[in-house]
Amino acid sequence: MSSIDAHEWNRLANLINLLADGAHHSGEELGEHLGISRAAVWKYIKRLEELGLQLESVKGKGYCLLGSIELLDEKIIHQHLDAEIKTTLRSISIFPEIESTNGYLLKQADIDFHLCLAERQTAGRGRRGRPWISPFARNIYFSLGWRSNSGISALKGLSLLVGCAVIRVLRKIGLQKPGLKWPNDILASEKKLAGILVEIRGDLAGECELVIGIGLNYQMQGAVIDEITQPWIDLSELARVEGVSLPTRNELVAALISELLSMLKQYEHLGFVAYKSEWESSHLYQDKQVELLMGSSSLTGTCLGIDEEGALILRDAEHQIHYLHGGEMSLRSQS
Numbered sequence: 001m002s003s004i005d006a007h008e009w010n011r012l013a014n015l016i017n018l019l020a021d022g023a024h025h026s027g028e029e030l031g032e033h034l035g036i037s038r039a040a041v042w043k044y045i046k047r048l049e050e051l052g053l054q055l056e057s058v059k060g061k062g063y064c065l066l067g068s069i070e071l072l073d074e075k076i077i078h079q080h081l082d083a084e085i086k087t088t089l090r091s092i093s094i095f096p097e098i099e100s101t102n103g104y105l106l107k108q109a110d111i112d113f114h115l116c117l118a119e120r121q122t123a124g125r126g127r128r129g130r131p132w133i134s135p136f137a138r139n140i141y142f143s144l145g146w147r148s149n150s151g152i153s154a155l156k157g158l159s160l161l162v163g164c165a166v167i168r169v170l171r172k173i174g175l176q177k178p179g180l181k182w183p184n185d186i187l188a189s190e191k192k193l194a195g196i197l198v199e200i201r202g203d204l205a206g207e208c209e210l211v212i213g214i215g216l217n218y219q220m221q222g223a224v225i226d227e228i229t230q231p232w233i234d235l236s237e238l239a240r241v242e243g244v245s246l247p248t249r250n251e252l253v254a255a256l257i258s259e260l261l262s263m264l265k266q267y268e269h270l271g272f273v274a275y276k277s278e279w280e281s282s283h284l285y286q287d288k289q290v291e292l293l294m295g296s297s298s299l300t301g302t303c304l305g306i307d308e309e310g311a312l313i314l315r316d317a318e319h320q321i322h323y324l325h326g327g328e329m330s331l332r333s334q335s
C-alpha cells in the first residue's frame with residue numbers, strides 16, 4: 001500500500017470528518033465540500049477502504065462510514081489536560097502513518113516529554129521483536145520520550161509502572177476486567193488489550209533517554225487484524241460487556257499522558273516501591289500456579305507477586321523462592 005502524503009492526508013482527513021456523523025453523503029455533496037470531482041471522491045473513498053475503514057455505498061443515498069470515528073487531534077487532547085501537565089508536556093506530534101512511534105522518537109535529537117501518536121503504524125514494534133499490528137484510526141499508538149539522569153539501574157520497575165498507569169486510566173472509565181500480566185501486558189478475559197514497550201538510548205550508566213510506548217486496542221477494525229497471532233480484545237467490546245461508556249481516543253490519550261506524567265514524577269523521587277502494591281492489586285496471576293517459559297527451559301510454581309524492583313517472585317514445588325528479572329520470559333497460567 002502506498003504511503004500517505006500531506007496533500008492526500010488533508011483530503012482524507014476532511015473526508016473522514018464529513019463522514020464521521022455516520023449518515024449517508026452523496027458523492028456530489030462530498031465533492032462540493034472538498035472542492036473535488038465525484039470521480040476524485042470515489043478515489044479517496046477507495047483509499048479509505050484500502051486503509052481499513054469500513055464504508056457502505058448505497059445507490060441513491062451515497063457513502064456512509066460504519067462505526068463512529070474521531071481522528072486524533074492535538075487541540076482536543078490539549079483541552080483535556082490540566083495546567084500542570086500542559087506545561088510539562090513539550091510537544092505532541094501526530095502522524096497519519098508512521099513506521100513506529102517509538103522508532104520515530106528514538107531518531108529525534110531531544111525527546112524529553114515529547115509525545116508521538118499515529119493513526120497507523122506500518123512497522124509497529126512489540127516486545128521480543130514481534131510486530132505490533134496497527135490498524136488505521138481505530139486504536140492508540142502512543143510514545144512518550146523521557147530523560148533520566150540516574151542511569152538504567154535507577155529505572156527498575158519502570159515498565160511495570162507504565163502498566164499501572166494504563167490500569168488507573170481504565171479503572172477511572174469504570175472497567176474492572178483488565179488486569180496485569182508480568183511484566184507489563186494488559187489483558188482482559190485472557191486476551192491482550194494493551195502492550196507496553198520501553199526502549200532506551202544513551203549512556204546506560206548515566207544520562208539516558210527512554211521511549212515509553214503503549215499500544216492500546218480501542219476498536220479493532222480492518223483486514224490487517226487477521227495478521228495478529230495472539231488472542232486480543234478491544235475497549236469497545238469491554239465497554240459493552242461492562243456497561244460503561246467509552247471516552248473518545250483523544251480523551252483517552254489525554255488521560256494516559258496525564259496519569260503517566262504524574263506517576264513518573266513520583267517514581268523519580270520514590271522509585272517503583274511506591275507502586276508495588278498497586279501493581280499487585282491488579283495482577284491477574286497473584287497467588288496462582290504459573291509456568292514461566294525462559295527460552296528452552298521452564299519453571300513452574302506459585303506466583304507470590306513482585307519485589308520492590310519489579311522482579312517476579314515465584315515459589316517452586318520444593319518451596320524454593322525465585323526472583324525473576326525480565327528478559328525473554330512468558331508466563332502461562334496453570335490454574
Ligand code: BTN
Binds near residue numbers: 102143197215
Ligand atoms: C507488546 O508486545 O506487548 C508491546 C507492544 C507495544 C506497542 C506500542 S504501539 C506504540 C509504540 N510504538 C511501537 O512501535 N510500539 C509501541
